[in-house]
Amino acid sequence: MIWNLIEIAVQVGLLYVPLVLGIYLAMGVMSLPDLTLQGSFGVGGSTAAVLTINGQHPVVSLGVAMLAGAATGLVTVLLHMKLRLNVLLASILVATAAYSMCLVIMSSGNLSLFGTTTAFSWADGVGLTYREGTILTGAGVALLLVAVLLWFLRTDYGLSLVATGQNIQTARGLGVRTELRQAVGLAVANALAALSGGLVVHNQGFMDVTIQNGVIVIGLAGMMLGLSFTRSSRVLPILVALVAGVVVYRFAVATSLQIGLNPNLLQLLTAAVVVVVIAVRSQGRSWLSTLTATGRRQSRIARTRYYEEDRVASFI
Amino acid sequence: MLRASSDPTLDLQLSGCTKRFIAPGRELVTAVDNLSLEVEAGTFVSIIGSNGAGKSTTLAMIAGNLLADEGHVVVRGQDVTTLPSWRRIGLVSRVRQNPQDNMVSNLTIEENFALALAGRRGRFPLRRTSPGKVRAAAQELLEPLGMGLEDRLGAISGSLSGGQRQAIAVAMACLGSPAVMLLDEHVAALDPNSAARVNAATERLIRERGITTLMVTHDMKHALDHADRLLMMHQGTIVVDVCGDELTGITPRDLQQRFAALSGGSLSDASLLAESSPA
Ligand SMILES: Nc1ncnc2c1ncn2[C@@H]1O[C@H](COP(=O)(O)OP(=O)(O)O)[C@@H](O)[C@H]1O
Ligand SMILES: [Mg+2]
Numbered sequence: 001m002i003w004n005l006i007e008i009a010v011q012v013g014l015l016y017v018p019l020v021l022g023i024y025l026a027m028g029v030m031s032l033p034d035l036t037l038q039g040s041f042g043v044g045g046s047t048a049a050v051l052t053i054n055g056q057h058p059v060v061s062l063g064v065a066m067l068a069g070a071a072t073g074l075v076t077v078l079l080h081m082k083l084r085l086n087v088l089l090a091s092i093l094v095a096t097a098a099y100s101m102c103l104v105i106m107s108s109g110n111l112s113l114f115g116t117t118t119a120f121s122w123a124d125g126v127g128l129t130y131r132e133g134t135i136l137t138g139a140g141v142a143l144l145l146v147a148v149l150l151w152f153l154r155t156d157y158g159l160s161l162v163a164t165g166q167n168i169q170t171a172r173g174l175g176v177r178t179e180l181r182q183a184v185g186l187a188v189a190n191a192l193a194a195l196s197g198g199l200v201v202h203n204q205g206f207m208d209v210t211i212q213n214g215v216i217v218i219g220l221a222g223m224m225l226g227l228s229f230t231r232s233s234r235v236l237p238i239l240v241a242l243v244a245g246v247v248v249y250r251f252a253v254a255t256s257l258q259i260g261l262n263p264n265l266l267q268l269l270t271a272a273v274v275v276v277v278i279a280v281r282s283q284g285r286s287w288l289s290t291l292t293a294t295g296r297r298q299s300r301i302a303r304t305r306y307y308e309e310d311r312v313a314s315f316i
Numbered sequence: 317m318l319r320a321s322s323d324p325t326l327d328l329q330l331s332g333c334t335k336r337f338i339a340p341g342r343e344l345v346t347a348v349d350n351l352s353l354e355v356e357a358g359t360f361v362s363i364i365g366s367n368g369a370g371k372s373t374t375l376a377m378i379a380g381n382l383l384a385d386e387g388h389v390v391v392r393g394q395d396v397t398t399l400p401s402w403r404r405i406g407l408v409s410r411v412r413q414n415p416q417d418n419m420v421s422n423l424t425i426e427e428n429f430a431l432a433l434a435g436r437r438g439r440f441p442l443r444r445t446s447p448g449k450v451r452a453a454a455q456e457l458l459e460p461l462g463m464g465l466e467d468r469l470g471a472i473s474g475s476l477s478g479g480q481r482q483a484i485a486v487a488m489a490c491l492g493s494p495a496v497m498l499l500d501e502h503v504a505a506l507d508p509n510s511a512a513r514v515n516a517a518t519e520r521l522i523r524e525r526g527i528t529t530l531m532v533t534h535d536m537k538h539a540l541d542h543a544d545r546l547l548m549m550h551q552g553t554i555v556v557d558v559c560g561d562e563l564t565g566i567t568p569r570d571l572q573q574r575f576a577a578l579s580g581g582s583l584s585d586a587s588l589l590a591e592s593s594p595a
Contacts, residue, residue, distance in 0.1 A: 152442075155443050156439075156445055159434075160434070166420050166421065170418065170419065173379075173417075174431045174432050175402050175436065176402055
C-alpha cells in the first residue's frame with residue numbers, strides 16, 4: 001500500500017514541479033510576491049485543453065500554453081512598470097481577470113479531452129501503463145527544467161536576475177537594468193506555471209476552470225517543504241530539494257486521503273503544511289529551549305527584535 | 317553653461333544642480349542647492365560636512381540614483397543628467413556606506429566580479445564569462461590589498477566581514493577604470509582598524525589608476541592628510557573649497573573654526589564634526 005502511495009505521489013507531484021519552480025523563481029529568486037502564477041496555471045490549462053481538442057500536437061499545445069502564461073505574467077509586469085502598481089496588488093488583479101480569461105478561452109466552464117492525443121498518450125503505444133507513462137513524462141519534464149534553470153541561473157544573465165531579486169539598488173549599481181529583469185523573471189515564472197496547468201489538464205483528461213483555485217498554496221507547500229530539506233544557498237541543491245518537496249507534499253496528501261481525510265479539508269491541510277514547515281524552521285529549536293528560564297528569556301528577546309525590525313510598505 | 321564641456325582635463329562638472337525632497341509634513345527640503353563644481357582628472361577630493369548637508373544627495377545625483385531637479389551633470393564631457401544609474405556605470409561607480417548594498421550577498425566573490433565585468437561591458441549574455449578571465453581580473457585588483465581575498469574567490473560574499481566586503485567593493489568599482497569614483501562614507505560602518513586598512517587599500521587602488529575620486533568622510537585628519545582637494549558642505553552648498561598648498565597649512569582645528577563661522581556659529585553642527593574627528 002505504501003508503494004502505491006509513493007507512486008501516486010510521484011505521478012501527481014511531478015506534474016506540479018514546473019509550478020513550484022515558477023513560484024521559486026518569482027518569490028525566491030526575484031523576491032516578487034506574484035499571485036499571477038495562479039491565474040497562469042488556469043490560462044495554461046485552458047489553452048492546452050482547447051488546442052489539444054483542436055487536434056494540435058501535445059508539444060505545440062503545451063508550448064502555446066506557456067506563451068499564454070508568459071503573456072499573463074507580462075500584464076502584471078506592465079501594471080507594475082507603467083502604473084507603478086505594487087506587484088502583489090497588480091498580480092491579484094490579473095489573477096482575478098485570468099479566471100474570466102479561462103472561460104473566454106474555453107467558451108465554457110469545463111472541457112473533456114476524451115479521445116484526444118495528449119502529452120501522455122504515447123505510453124499506450126509502447127505498452128506502458130498510464131501511470132508509468134505519466135511518471136516518465138513528468139520526470140523528463142522535471143529533469144529538463146532543472147537542467148535548464150541550473151544552466152540559466154549560472155549565466156551572466158541569470159546572475160543579473162539573482163542580483164535584481166536580492167537588492168535592486170546593488171544590481172543597478174552593477175549595471176543591471178532591473179525593470180527588464182523583473183519582466184523576464186515573471187514571464188518565465190508564469191510560463192512555468194502555465195506548463196504545469198497544461199500538464200495537469202492533459203493528465204486528468206479534462207479541464208475545469210476551478211483547477212486554479214488555491215493552486216498557489218499547493219506550490220507554496222511544495223516549495224516550503226523542499227526548502228526545509230536544504231540550508232544551502234547554491235542553485236543545484238535548492239532545485240533538487242524543490243522537486244523532492246512537491247513529491248513529499250503529494251505523498252502527505254495521498255496518505256491523508258487514504259486514511260480517510262475528508263477531501264473537503266484538503267485546502268486546510270495544505271495551508272497547515274505551509275504553516276507547520278515555517279513554524280518548525282523558525283521556531284523548532286527555540287520551542288525546545290522554552291523549557292528553561294534562560295531559554296524563555298532568549299525567545300522573548302528574539303520576538304522583541306522581530307517586532308522592532310518589522311516594516312510596512314504602503315500598497316497604494 | 318556647458319562651456320567647459322570641451323575641456324579635456326575635467327572629469328566631472330556639476331552646474332547649478334538642485335535637488336528638493338518633500339519631507340513628511342509636506343514641507344519642501346532643499347537637499348542640494350544650486351551646486352556647481354568642477355573636478356580635474358585624477359584628483360582625489362574629500363568631502364566633509366555635518367549630517368544632512370547634502371553630501372549623499374550630491375553623490376547620488378552623479379551616480380544617477382537620484383535625478384537632479386535642475387542643473388546638469390557632465391562626466392568626462394558627456395551629459396549624463398537624465399541617464400538611469402545602470403547606464404552610467406561605465407563612467408561612474410559608487411561605493412556606499414553599508415556593505416550589504418555593495419555586493420550581492422548570496423553570490424560568491426567570483427560571481428560578483430563576473431556581474432561587475434558584464435555590467436562594465438554593458439552586456440549580460442546567456443553564457444558565463446570564462447572563469448579564467450573573471451579570476452584574473454579579480455586577482456589583479458585584490459592581490460595588492462594584501463588581505464588574502466584573492467584566495468577566497470569561491471566564498472559567499474555574505475559570509476565576509478564588513479571590512480573585507482568594502483575592500484572588495486572598492487576593487488569592483490575600479491573595474492574598467494571609470495571616470496569618476498564615488499565613496500560615500502564607505503568606512504563609516506567599520507571598526508577603526510578595518511577602516512584604516514580599507515582606507516589604505518582604497519587609496520592604493522585609485523592612486524595607481526589615477527581615478528578621479530569624490531570621498532565623503534567624517535575623518536577630517538584623513539581628509540587633510542590624503543586628499544588633493546577638500547570640500548566642506550553645509551545646507552546643500554559648498555562652503556569651503558581648498559586644494560594644493562593651501563591644504564597642507566590647515567589643521568583640523570582651523571577647519572572646525574571656519575566651519576563654525578560659515579555655518580553662522582551653529583554649535584551643534586560644529587560639535588558634530590569635532591566629535592567624529594580624532595584631534
Ligand atoms: N529620500 C529622501 N526623502 C526626503 N528627504 C531626504 C531624502 N534623502 C535626503 N533627504 C534630506 O535631504 C537632506 C540631505 O541629505 P543627505 O544628502 O543624505 O545628507 P548627508 O549625506 O550630507 O548627511 C537632509 O535634510 C535629508 O533629510
Ligand atoms: Mg550621507
